Amino acid sequence: xxxxxxxxxxxxxxxxxxxxxxxxxxxxxxxxxxxxxxxxxxxxxxxxxxxxxxxxxxxxxxxxxxxxxxxxxxxxxxxxxxxxxxxxxxxxxxxxxxxxxxxxxxxxxxxxxxxxxxxxxxxxxxxxxxxxxxxxxxxxxxxxxxxxxxxxxxxxxxxxxxxxxxxxxxxxxxxxxxxxxxxxxxxxxxxxxxxxxxxxxxxxxxxxxxxxxxxxxxxxxxxxxxxxxxxxxxxxxxxxxxxxxxxxxxxxxxxxxxxxxxxxxxxxxxxxxxxxxxxxxxxxxxxxxxxxxxxxxxxxxxxxxxxxxxxxxxxxxxxxxxxxxxxxxxxxxxxxxxxxxxxxxxxxxxxxxxxxxxxxxxxxxxxxxxxxxxxxxxxxxxxxxxxxxxxxxxxxxxxxxxxxxxxxxxxxxxxxxxxxxxxxxxxxxxxxxxxxxxxxxxxxxxxxxxxxxxxxxxxxxxxxxxxxxxxxxxxxxxxxxxxxxxxxxxxxxxxxxxxxxxxxxxxxxxxxxxxxxxxxxxxxxx
Numbered sequence: 001x002x003x004x005x006x007x008x009x010x011x012x013x014x015x016x017x018x019x020x021x022x023x024x025x026x027x028x029x030x031x032x033x034x035x036x037x038x039x040x041x042x043x044x045x046x047x048x049x050x051x052x053x054x055x056x057x058x059x060x061x062x063x064x065x066x067x068x069x070x071x072x073x074x075x076x077x078x079x080x081x082x083x084x085x086x087x088x089x090x091x092x093x094x095x096x097x098x099x100x101x102x103x104x105x106x107x108x109x110x111x112x113x114x115x116x117x118x119x120x121x122x123x124x125x126x127x128x129x130x131x132x133x134x135x136x137x138x139x140x141x142x143x144x145x146x147x148x149x150x151x152x153x154x155x156x157x158x159x160x161x162x163x164x165x166x167x168x169x170x171x172x173x174x175x176x177x178x179x180x181x182x183x184x185x186x187x188x189x190x191x192x193x194x195x196x197x198x199x200x201x202x203x204x205x206x207x208x209x210x211x212x213x214x215x216x217x218x219x220x221x222x223x224x225x226x227x228x229x230x231x232x233x234x235x236x237x238x239x240x241x242x243x244x245x246x247x248x249x250x251x252x253x254x255x256x257x258x259x260x261x262x263x264x265x266x267x268x269x270x271x272x273x274x275x276x277x278x279x280x281x282x283x284x285x286x287x288x289x290x291x292x293x294x295x296x297x298x299x300x301x302x303x304x305x306x307x308x309x310x311x312x313x314x315x316x317x318x319x320x321x322x323x324x325x326x327x328x329x330x331x332x333x334x335x336x337x338x339x340x341x342x343x344x345x346x347x348x349x350x351x352x353x354x355x356x357x358x359x360x361x362x363x364x365x366x367x368x369x370x371x372x373x374x375x376x377x378x379x380x381x382x383x384x385x386x387x388x389x390x391x392x393x394x395x396x397x398x399x400x401x402x403x404x405x406x407x408x409x410x411x412x413x414x415x416x417x418x419x420x421x422x423x424x425x426x427x428x429x430x431x432x433x434x435x436x437x438x439x440x441x442x443x444x445x446x447x448x449x450x451x452x453x454x455x456x457x458x459x460x461x462x463x464x465x466x467x468x469x470x471x472x473x474x475x476x477x478x479x480x481x482x483x484x485x486x487x488x489x490x491x492x493x494x495x496x497x498x499x500x501x502x503x504x505x506x507x508x509x510x511x512x513x514x515x516x517x518x519x520x521x522x523x524x525x526x
Contacts, residue, residue, distance in 0.1 A: 049152040050142040053159055057138030058131050060163035060381065065127035067388065067395050068172050070409055072123070073402040075345070076173030077434030078449060079105065083112035084122045084438075092259065094437050094450040098486075101259035102449045104266045105175035106251055107207040112173075122438075126173040133177035134163050140184040141358060145365045147188050148318040153373035154365020158184075160377040161300050161357035164384035166293035166400035167349050176350035179208045183215060183329070183351060184358055190222030190240075191322055198223060199240035203247020210263055214336040215329035215351050216244075225321050260452075260480030268473055269448060269458045272341035272465075279337045282344020286401060289514060293400040296387070297353060301330070304356035307363035319366040323359045330355030346401035398513035404432055405494060405518065406510040411435030414492075414508050414520060418443045421506055421522060427490040430520060436492070446486055453485035489525045497521050 072080070081094050082103045093100035103109050115125035141162075142155030162168055168176050182205050189197035198220055205216035223236045256262035277285055286294040308327040311320035330352035337348055364373045388394070398407055406414075411432070418427065418440045426444040429436060436445040448454045459477075463470045493500065497507050502523035509517045 049146075049155075050139050053138030053142035053152075053155045054135040055138070056156055056377070057134035057136070057159040057163055060160065060384075061131035061134035064134075064163060064169045065130055065172060068169065068399060069123070069127070069395050071396040071399045071402075072126070072173050072408060072434075073170060073346075073399050074404045074408070074411075074432045074434035075347070076126070076171065077408070077438045079103065079109060079175075079434075080112065080122050080126050080173050081434065081437040083109045083125075084116055086110075086113040087116035094433065095444040098444065098451060099259065100450060100452055100455065101255065101261050101265045102269075102455060104264050105178070105207075105209050106255075107204060108175035108178050111178070130172045130177050133181045134159065136181040137162050137177070137184055137354075140181060140188055141361060144184060144188040144191070144322065144358065145362060147192050148322045148362060148366075150319045150362055150365030151367075151373050152365070153371075153377065154361040154363075156361075156377040157364055157373045157380065158358045158361030160380040161360065162354055164380055165297050165300070165353050165357070166290075167297040167346055167353050170399040170401045171347040171350060174347050175208050176347050176354075179205070179212055179351055180354035182208055183212070183219060183354060186216055186219045187222065187322065187326060187329075187358065190220050191225065191318070191325075193223060193226030193236070195223060195236040195239050196243060199243025200247055202240060202244035206244065206248040207251060210267065211333065211336060211342075212351060215333045215355060218329040218332050219325055222321070222325055225318075256476070257479050261476050263476060265455050265459065266449070268462055268469075268476075269455065270343060270345075272462070272469065273343055276343045279334060279342050279344045279348055285344065286346070289403060290401055292387070296383075297349070297401070300360050301352060301356040304330070304359040304363075307359055311363065317366070319362050322362050323366075326355045326359035326362070330359075402513055404513060405430070406432070406435075406512055406520065408435050410508070410510040412439040414510070415440035415443075417506065418492075418522075422490050425490055426486060426488045427492050427522070428488060430492045430494050444486075445492070446488065451486055452483050456480075456482045491523050491525065493521055493523070494518050495521050501525065 078094060082092075085091050085093060085096055086109060089096035091097060091099060092103070094102075112122075112125060112129060115129060116122050119125050119128075138155065138159035140155075141158035142152045144158075145152045145155040162177075162180055168180070171177070182201055186198060186201040186205065189201060202213075202216045202220055205212040220237060220240055223240060224233045226233055226236070252262045255264075261267075276282070283294070283298070304323075304327050307323050311317070311323040314320045315324070333351045333355075334349070342348060361373065364376055367373075397409060412435060415436050416439065418436075419442065422443055424442055426446050429445040429447040429450075431447065433445055433447050433449050437450065444450065446454065448458045459473065463473045489502075491502065497504050497519055500521050500523050502525035504521060505524050506522040508520045510520050511517050
């Protein structure tokens with residue numbers, strides 16, 4: 001008689017056949033494909049493909065940093081100056097002794113400052129940190145591919161796109177590569193059901209940039225796909241949110257009481273600003289100014305949307321869930337920035353490009369053809385090499401998708417003369433701070449990002465517009481103490497020398513990244 005229950009397969013009282021040698025503990029194939037552990041076992045071969053990803057990121061990163069060594073954008077040099085000041089004097093600000101709250105990425109500044117304590121070459125530290133972040137991106141991207149059961153070479157494609165994207169390569173010194181690494185790690189942890197790591201990385205995402213809370217929250221939803229009961233999944237998500245708060249809140253509370261704002265002042269002065277296009281309409285402006293590099297940056301974003309459409313047809317596949325979450329995270333970030341009226345600065349597109357690159361890598365890896373992902377990675381790198389080879393003088397004199405008023409090298413030449421011309425006294429800046437702040441030390445260049453009194457003037461003007469924004473600004477500034485303004489008779493302006501106010505001391509004809517020359521005038525109002 002055929003048995004039932006636990007004897008159904010072997011007959012009542014009959015012993016089950018012993019497993020063949022080497023089969024002890026082996027899981028059925030269909031279970032292995034849906035486990036919350038890595039899609040592939042933690043073997044030496046699995047680690048090797050991650051090492052290859054890390055090496056790919058590091059090698060391409062070294063090349064990109066060499067290309068960018070003379071072309072760091074103005075905003076990147078603000079961050080480098082912040083980190084240098086923190087490392088040398090302990091001041092949280094652009095200049096020693098002038099405390100400010102305009103650093104959008106505290107985590108990036110802390111890590112750069114830590115490197116500068118060890119190596120007293122700020123630009124080398126910034127480049128080295130970018131290489132480390134890209135190596136981490138390579139390791140994590142391959143780990144993500146393995147986590148969702150696709151060809152690990154899909155991770156190679158991801159890091160190849162991230163490392164060569166013009167949007168991201170223009171941000172060395174800023175937090176874009178750090179943010180990409182944090183988001184990749186977060187996606188891997190959430191899709192693996194790792195609550196503690198997910199919560200910690202969500203907190204680090206907020207410390208990388210406050211607005212990264214949006215894509216981090218979307219990616220954390222991956223915890224809901226873990227093979228647990230509904231309440232355990234929801235509880236895990238709540239626990240992750242609590243851990244994120246424990247990581248991020250201490251800094252923001254300290255900043256609220258000691259720096260006069262729970263969030264950086266740039267949250268208010270760089271959003272809802274009518275002086276330029278917001279982040280989505282600005283894409284057309286970038287296309288007109290830099291058609292080739294803007295188009296190259298947009299390709300993975302468009303392809304990732306196509307991949308998401310394909311994934312939506314197979315929503316129960318682990319790789320499809322990853323693709324949908326990554327694409328949703330990138331677009332949610334863009335939507336949030338558009339909602340608050342953030343201007344279309346090039347590096348603001350970084351999270352969307354990084355998430356799109358990861359989604360594209362996973363989708364290609366899911367095609368089941370490791371060769372396809374490997375070839376795709378090679379094509380991306382070769383296309384980037386071709387672009388570099390036809391881009392003119394090397395290393396670059398200006399970064400892609402950077403539209404400053406003057407080349408970094410031009411600002412550096414001006415800055416070298418300022419200490420002698422001004423006797424070391426501070427100057428009112430021309431509207432761009434970073435290169436002058438970095439190269440003109442010890443001369444302080446004062447503007448709304450470096451001098452709190454000037455920041456306060458801008459913030460009062462924004463608060464005067466009223467509405468919910470004004471109320472949030474009032475609450476944010478409850479513990480703010482406005483310092484007296486720093487007076488200086490020196491001013492540096494882009495102006496016709498004949499129309500300059502005060503005595504003209506020096507005029508420089510400087511070239512901008514888009515061509516053309518403009519007079520930069522130093523005046524003294526005595």
